[in-house]
Amino acid sequence: MQALVIVGHGSHLNPGSSEPAYAHADTIRESGAFDEVREAFWKEEPSFRNVLRTLESDEVYVVPLFISEGYFTEQVIPRELRLDDFDPEDWESDGTDADHVTLDAGDVEKTIHYCGPVGTHDSMSDVIVQRAKSVTGRDEFGDDFGLAVVGHGTERNENSAKAIYYHADRIRDMGTFGEVQAVFMDEDPEVDDVTDFFETEDIVVVPLFVSDGFHTQEDIPEDMGLTDDYRTGYDVPSEVDGHRIWYSGAVGTEPLVADVVLERAEDAGAPVGDAVEAVRERTGGADAAAGD
Amino acid sequence: MSVADALVDAADDGIDFDGLTVEPYRDAYRFQTPDEDAVVTLEELREHADSPYATNWHYWERDVGGHDTARRAFLRWLEGGDGLSVPERYDALEGGHTRHWGELAVTAVLGRDGQRRYEVRHEDDVGEDVDAYTDPLEARELVKHDDDGRYRPLSTAPSLPHGWAFVDLDGGDLVETVEYVYPATVANWHRERAGDLDVDHWEDAAGRQTGIYGVVSELPDEALEWAAEACCVDSQCLKRREWDRNGDEELDVPRGDGEFPCREPCSLLVAAARKFTTLEREETREYTFELTPEEKEQVEDIVDAVADGRTDEIREADVYEGANRYRARFLRAKRMDDHGNLSGTPTYPEDHDEDEADDDHH
Numbered sequence: 207m208q209a210l211v212i213v214g215h216g217s218h219l220n221p222g223s224s225e226p227a228y229a230h231a232d233t234i235r236e237s238g239a240f241d242e243v244r245e246a247f248w249k250e251e252p253s254f255r256n257v258l259r260t261l262e263s264d265e266v267y268v269v270p271l272f273i274s275e276g277y278f279t280e281q282v283i284p285r286e287l288r289l290d291d292f293d294p295e296d297w298e299s300d301g302t303d304a305d306h307v308t309l310d311a312g313d314v315e316k317t318i319h320y321c322g323p324v325g326t327h328d329s330m331s332d333v334i335v336q337r338a339k340s341v342t343g344r345d346e347f348g349d350d351f352g353l354a355v356v357g358h359g360t361e362r363n364e365n366s367a368k369a370i371y372y373h374a375d376r377i378r379d380m381g382t383f384g385e386v387q388a389v390f391m392d393e394d395p396e397v398d399d400v401t402d403f404f405e406t407e408d409i410v411v412v413p414l415f416v417s418d419g420f421h422t423q424e425d426i427p428e429d430m431g432l433t434d435d436y437r438t439g440y441d442v443p444s445e446v447d448g449h450r451i452w453y454s455g456a457v458g459t460e461p462l463v464a465d466v467v468l469e470r471a472e473d474a475g476a477p478v479g480d481a482v483e484a485v486r487e488r489t490g491g492a493d494a495a496a497g498d
Numbered sequence: 499m500s501v502a503d504a505l506v507d508a509a510d511d512g513i514d515f516d517g518l519t520v521e522p523y524r525d526a527y528r529f530q531t532p533d534e535d536a537v538v539t540l541e542e543l544r545e546h547a548d549s550p551y552a553t554n555w556h557y558w559e560r561d562v563g564g565h566d567t568a569r570r571a572f573l574r575w576l577e578g579g580d581g582l583s584v585p586e587r588y589d590a591l592e593g594g595h596t597r598h599w600g601e602l603a604v605t606a607v608l609g610r611d612g613q614r615r616y617e618v619r620h621e622d623d624v625g626e627d628v629d630a631y632t633d634p635l636e637a638r639e640l641v642k643h644d645d646d647g648r649y650r651p652l653s654t655a656p657s658l659p660h661g662w663a664f665v666d667l668d669g670g671d672l673v674e675t676v677e678y679v680y681p682a683t684v685a686n687w688h689r690e691r692a693g694d695l696d697v698d699h700w701e702d703a704a705g706r707q708t709g710i711y712g713v714v715s716e717l718p719d720e721a722l723e724w725a726a727e728a729c730c731v732d733s734q735c736l737k738r739r740e741w742d743r744n745g746d747e748e749l750d751v752p753r754g755d756g757e758f759p760c761r762e763p764c765s766l767l768v769a770a771a772r773k774f775t776t777l778e779r780e781e782t783r784e785y786t787f788e789l790t791p792e793e794k795e796q797v798e799d800i801v802d803a804v805a806d807g808r809t810d811e812i813r814e815a816d817v818y819e820g821a822n823r824y825r826a827r828f829l830r831a832k833r834m835d836d837h838g839n840l841s842g843t844p845t846y847p848e849d850h851d852e853d854e855a856d857d858d859h860h
């Protein structure tokens with residue numbers, strides 16, 4: 207038997223924080239690729255500490271629903287799962303290349319395939335584009351549209367910015383948009399000045415965050431000037447400084463993220479059959495895949 | 499495979515389960531239970547397929563399987579002990595046999611051919627007409643908020659909402675549902691019964707923390723007792739606390755009577771302990787307040803009401819309760835100044851500049 211475990215942050219305060227993990231887990235359950243699919247959280251239950259023992263499978267694929275490599279993927283998750291032999295060096299990553307490692311866990315007799323985070327997988331670029339399509343209702347963009355990928359920035363770790371630049375560069379190379387920029391909440395270039403960085407009248411703004419919360423629902427809309435007070439809401443698109451801003455909310459809520467989770471497991475050797483195609487079909491990602 | 503086919507299929511290898519023995523015997527087979535002992539041909543063996551011993555074997559060995567799994571142990575436990583004979587268990591299961599797990603009532607009912615079907619609901623809702631569900635995944639949303647719509651960050655807090663039941667479940671779906679309501683409780687209970695629950699005591703769990711939680715290992719000994727009393731007792735959490743300060747020093751706080759163990763301080767306790775640690779760094783000071791005896795008791799009533807989560811129960815006009823809203827407002831109007839200082843006494847008198855007092859909004 208094989209199991210997939212999606213590990214997310216969760217929250218003691220915000221009940222919506224775990225929703226993307228649940229939603230993507232359900233999509234993958236539906237595909238039938240795994241005998242067991244389980245969600246586990248740092249702040250909710252089952253905890254990382256207790257999740258592996260709830261599984262009957264002996265092959266377990268663990269995929270972090272996190273945006274970047276760093277504190278959580280390199281320290282907290284391996285420690286709490288008791289992947290005692292984990293060494294971040296084994297990932298041979300410079301910040302965006304973590305793939306997978308196979309390890310034992312200290313409390314169970316299982317083989318654990320520990321994967322890199324969803325946020326740095328190549329397919330996340332497709333999800334960002336898909337998110338832009340969802341929020342604008344368009345299938346194509348062309349030169350008249352700009353795309354801003356928003357990240358948190360330095361506060362957490364340097365790799366957080368690397369992941370943002372990585373996808374911004376990839377999407378720029380795809381030629382899907384007239385312009386593509388990486389912007390941040392607390393480092394330059396700042397999301398506050400997003401309109402300064404674009405010639406295009408239309409700008410799609412996609413935050414590379416796992417779930418909606420304080421940052422994506424309150425800070426970023428206010429920082430960009432979409433609204434003075436997030437409680438009163440904002441229009442999509444909103445006019446700011448002569449630009450039309452299409453603000454999408456957290457990319458992690460896009461159904462196509464399920465495909466990235468599944469691909470992470472497949473990259474780690476999980477035999478998932480035709481589940482990747484099935485999940486793409488279901489989550490609107492079939493086109494994104496074709497164009498890749 | 500029908501029970502009859504399964505019996506025939508298993509006869510050559512033999513069966514020895516819950517009082518049923520089937521084994522090759524001379525040129526035929528022996529079918530033995532506490533109630534009968536017969537030597538039969540393979541065809542005649544089929545006629546025993548409706549024996550409770552046969553259907554019981556079929557359910558556990560062919561449907562449930564999973565020897566040594568927590569799932570199987572939990573389903574066995576639901577039927578109430580290995581001491582009962584199969585017909586006795588069947589009698590109990592006929593009308594539904596219920597056991598309690600936290601605030602859940604879990605009922606096993608005997609179906610056709612020894613199949614069991616299961617139901618799970620809030621124990622207060624037994625016999626009530628509530629909304630029925632069959633997909634375990636729906637439990638995640640159902641138990642996320644309490645009856646008042648407040649988010650439940652701790653699954654084992656005794657605030658399970660009412661008004662739903664998962665019905666007509668098979669064993670796998672039952673365990674999945676229970677695990678969405680109380681994650682990992684079945685697995686850890688199973689380990690404990692097998693004598694290998696891996697308890698991580700406070701000092702290990704705190705010592706492992708990094709980042710913003712690194713400070714929790716500085717929580718003073720006394721404050722750890724208070725933290726456990728604040729968060730872990732049965733009125734707050736239905737897990738039975740099995741961790742202590744370390745393997746040698748137990749905490750005095752009652753562990754609780756829960757069915758399932760708590761094997762290490764949870765994330766909620768660790769997050770609270772972080773705050774407690776910083777609070778405990780402060781030195782005490784002397785303040786002088788004037789309160790009437792009734793007012794002193796009222797302050798105590800208010801702390802009690804908040805700590806016991808009773809503020810919602812105190813009726814609007816019940817001015818005999820110290821924690822009544824009008825009483826609290828009266829006390830505030832009388833004893834607190836415009837800056838919220840009790841008796842007008844500033845919290846940090848040394849920082850207090852008389853001239854700026856009126857502009858000070860802290």
Ligand code: SF4
Nearest residue numbers: 729730735760763764
């Ligand atoms: S640490 Fe305390 S509050 Fe947390 S699960 Fe255990 S007993 Fe409950």
